[in-house]
Amino acid sequence: xxxxxxxxxxxxxxxxxxxxxxxxxxxxxxxxxxxxxxxxxxxxxxxxxxxxxxxxxxxxxxxxxxxxxxxxxxxxxxxxxxxxxxxxxxxxxxxxxxxxxxxxxxxxxxxxxxxxxxxxxxxxxxxxxxxxxxxxxxxxxxxxxxxxxxxxxxxxxxxxxxxxxxxxxxxxxxxxxxxxxxxxxxxxxxxxxxxxxxxxxxxxxxxxxxxxx
Numbered sequence: 687x688x689x690x691x692x693x694x695x696x697x698x699x700x701x702x703x704x705x706x707x708x709x710x711x712x713x714x715x716x717x718x719x720x721x722x723x724x725x726x727x728x729x730x731x732x733x734x735x736x737x738x739x740x741x742x743x744x745x746x747x748x749x750x751x752x753x754x755x756x757x758x759x760x761x762x763x764x765x766x767x768x769x770x771x772x773x774x775x776x777x778x779x780x781x782x783x784x785x786x787x788x789x790x791x792x793x794x795x796x797x798x799x800x801x802x803x804x805x806x807x808x809x810x811x812x813x814x815x816x817x818x819x820x821x822x823x824x825x826x827x828x829x830x831x832x833x834x835x836x837x838x839x840x841x842x843x844x845x846x847x848x849x850x851x852x853x854x855x856x857x858x859x860x861x862x863x864x865x866x867x868x869x870x871x872x873x874x875x876x877x878x879x880x881x882x883x884x885x886x887x888x889x890x891x892x893x894x895x896x897x898x899x
Contacts, residue, residue, distance in 0.1 A: 688899040697890035715739045754779030765789065805829065830854055856881040870895040 692705040706719040721733030731750040739745040747756040758775040773786040783803040790796045794815040801808045807829030814822045818840075825834040832854035840846050844865040851858050859877040866872060873892040878885050 690897045690899065691894065692897075693892065693894045695890060695892040697888065713740055715741065749779075752779055756780075768792075827854070855879065869897060 687710045689708045689710070690705070691708075692703070694703045695701065702722055704719065704721050706717055709716040715738075717735075717737040717739060719735045719737065723733035724730060726732075734750045735747055736750065737745060737747045742760055742762075744760065745756075745758040747758075748754070749756070754777060756775060756777045758773060760771070760773045762769050762771050764770065769790045771788040771790075774784075775786075776783045781804065784800060785803070786798070786800040788796055788798040796813050797810070798813070799808060799810045807827070809825060809827045809829075811823060811825035816822065820840075821836075821838045823836040823838075825836075827833070832852070834850065834852045834854075836848060836850040838846055838848035846863045848861045848863070849859065850861075857877050857879050859875060861873060861875045863871060863873045871894050875890045875892070876887050877890075878887045
């Protein structure tokens with residue numbers, strides 16, 4: 687089976703598109719991903735990434751223009767009976783190594799953290815789901831000592847509205863995501879930088895389509 691995903695976004699200053707094709711071979715997926723750079727000046731290898739992945743186990747990405755290999759390994763262990771999802775990734779060319787973890791406390795509460803071995807930076811996020819419709823997510827970055835806050839609410843079976851604030855950039859954002867298409871979704875975002883003297887809202891639109899062939 688083959689699956690294709692296409693993602694397009696637009697804002698007044700920039701437009702972007704990405705796409706991927708996945709070929710399923712048993713428990714292994716072969717993926718080819720492209721970006722705008724692959725076609726902007728005619729077909730090229732710019733923005734082209736080839737991947738070999740086993741869902742929930744490992745992923746190997748090869749970025750052709752950068753000749754960079756990225757390894758990612760995933761595993762789940764149990765801590766006091768609760769699942770702890772671990773993800774270890776390493777980029778050979780970029781020399782970046784990162785460990786991500788998510789601890790499910792219960793169906794409504796989880797704690798996630800990521801640690802960069804080169805930078806020594808650590809981020810911790812807590813997520814709480816209230817009533818199955820509202821999610822509260824504070825996050826703290828120990829590297830630049832900044833915090834983020836996000837609050838989202840499901841307003842219908844296929845629509846979610848989300849507000850967020852980042853203390854490091856002083857950007858206040860509002861998103862509306864709607865999964866109204868048979869095989870895709872649509873997202874409209876508005877943001878304003880409170881640090882700027884002229885606080886002009888920035889509007890972006892994004893859509894994703896999924897196909898099976």
